[in-house]
Amino acid sequence: MPEVLIAGGGPAGLAAAIALAECRVSVTVVDPADCIAQTRAEMLAHGAGVIMQRLGLGQVLEDALRIKAVESVWGTAQLQSHGATPGLGLHSWGVDRRSLSVAMRARASAMGVKIVKGRIGHTRKNDTGWQVDISENGNVRTATSSYLIDATGRPSHIARRNGATALHGPNLVALIWNTPNEAEPIMVAEATEDGWWYAVPSRCGSTVGFVTSAESAKRVQNAPGTILEHAARTLTRIPIPKSTTPCATLDCRSAVLDRASESGWVATGDAIAAFDPISSQGLFNALSGGFFAGNAIADAVEGDAEAPMIYAALAARTAERTHASTHLQYAALPFDTPFWRERANLNFKRQHSETKAEEHAL
Numbered sequence: 622m623p624e625v626l627i628a629g630g631g632p633a634g635l636a637a638a639i640a641l642a643e644c645r646v647s648v649t650v651v652d653p654a655d656c657i658a659q660t661r662a663e664m665l666a667h668g669a670g671v672i673m674q675r676l677g678l679g680q681v682l683e684d685a686l687r688i689k690a691v692e693s694v695w696g697t698a699q700l701q702s703h704g705a706t707p708g709l710g711l712h713s714w715g716v717d718r719r720s721l722s723v724a725m726r727a728r729a730s731a732m733g734v735k736i737v738k739g740r741i742g743h744t745r746k747n748d749t750g751w752q753v754d755i756s757e758n759g760n761v762r763t764a765t766s767s768y769l770i771d772a773t774g775r776p777s778h779i780a781r782r783n784g785a786t787a788l789h790g791p792n793l794v795a796l797i798w799n800t801p802n803e804a805e806p807i808m809v810a811e812a813t814e815d816g817w818w819y820a821v822p823s824r825c826g827s828t829v830g831f832v833t834s835a836e837s838a839k840r841v842q843n844a845p846g847t848i849l850e851h852a853a854r855t856l857t858r859i860p861i862p863k864s865t866t867p868c869a870t871l872d873c874r875s876a877v878l879d880r881a882s883e884s885g886w887v888a889t890g891d892a893i894a895a896f897d898p899i900s901s902q903g904l905f906n907a908l909s910g911g912f913f914a915g916n917a918i919a920d921a922v923e924g925d926a927e928a929p930m931i932y933a934a935l936a937a938r939t940a941e942r943t944h945a946s947t948h949l950q951y952a953a954l955p956f957d958t959p960f961w962r963e964r965a966n967l968n969f970k971r972q973h974s975e976t977k978a979e980e981h982a983l
């Protein structure tokens with residue numbers, strides 16, 4: 622029986638697995654996509670360089686595109702430009718999520734982490750530890766472990782099944798397209814009346830996203846050509862995708878759990894706190910949070926029962942600070958429209974019902 626079972630093999634789950642393997646704790650990661658993400662470019666904040674090196678992933682940064690500046694057109698039409706780490710003039714990285722997952726999976730496997738393709742369903746706790754159901758292709762089997770790490774991303778599957786409640790900010794959805802790179806390695810963001818657009822380059826091409834309300838996203842899905850025609854007329858800096866159909870529609874609301882650890886389980890990455898992509902902090906949070914969650918569970922295995930609680934308190938504080946600074950972008954009200962007004966105040970709402978990740982390929 623593995624000491625630790627990790628639900629979810631995204632950046633947080635694999636970072637936790639690498640940390641645990643380093644501490645010689647036996648660990649299994651369960652993920653429905655075998656830990657391999659779809660291609661999409663995301664911006665990795667400069668500060669993540671240290672944790673990437675620590676996880677043995679320095680080569681990923683060597684291979685990634687350096688993003689030298691962020692340009693934003695926020696309402697009043699003038700172009701604001703700053704270094705990718707505002708105020709410091711430091712670069713960030715444009716990372717392809719698929720390449721990152723391939724590298725992290727290889728690193729974890731090389732360190733002895735077992736990777737199982739499947740989805741964790743029901744979980745039961747008894748005196749000796751956990752029993753969890755893992756389903757794959759309609760077959761369900763049961764696995765056991767002493768500890769569980771919830772790295773399932775926004776669904777927070779383990780935490781919510783064990784009594785935690787997710788609190789969500791106002792609805793927010795991203796429609797994304799993968800496109801060829803523009804000439805310059807910069808990230809661009811541009812506000813419109815009913816949302817904001819972004820373009821992030823990576824070595825595997827750029828991802829262009831339109832972040833908007835759920836209602837507006839539904840209208841776009843019903844008539845995809847119209848949004849691109851509107852974009853072509855109004856946007857000044859964003860490259861307009863050629864395909865009318867987005868490659869994915871992703872939930873990107875701010876979210877936080879009301880508790881992130883209890884006896885025998887701990888949550889990490891987006892499962893504990895998910896950030897609006899405007900913050901560009903999600904990946905950094907997943908990599909560093911996963912690393913520290915793994916170390917906290919390794920300490921617990923050694924008998925330090927408080928370590929996961931200390932980790933959870935630090936993670937909650939980080940989430941609080943990031944959410945507080947992120948919503949200022951909305952409070953700047955680049956347009957005085959319902960989209961911006963509704964999101965100018967960050968009001969978290971409780972959501973008790975069990976939801977699936979609102980991610981679906983179109």
Ligand SMILES: Cc1cc2nc3c(=O)[nH]c(=O)nc-3n(C[C@H](O)[C@H](O)[C@H](O)COP(=O)(O)OP(=O)(O)OC[C@H]3O[C@@H](n4cnc5c(N)ncnc54)[C@H](O)[C@@H]3O)c2cc1C
Pocket residue numbers: 628629630631632633634651652653654656662663664665666739740741742772773774775776778795797821830871872873889890891892896898901902903904905907
């Ligand atoms: C549109 C968009 C743009 C973004 N852009 C940026 C950016 O530029 N920079 C940045 O830093 N961040 C960005 N983010 C945030 C970043 O993508 C996330 O913060 C990051 O993916 C979180 O990693 P994670 O490992 O916690 O979760 P995920 O990457 O969501 O991984 C969770 C994994 O768990 C698996 N899983 C789910 N349920 C189960 C289950 N029951 N059993 C087993 N496995 C399960 C999933 O299949 C998945 O593989 C963006 C997010 C969005 C939506």
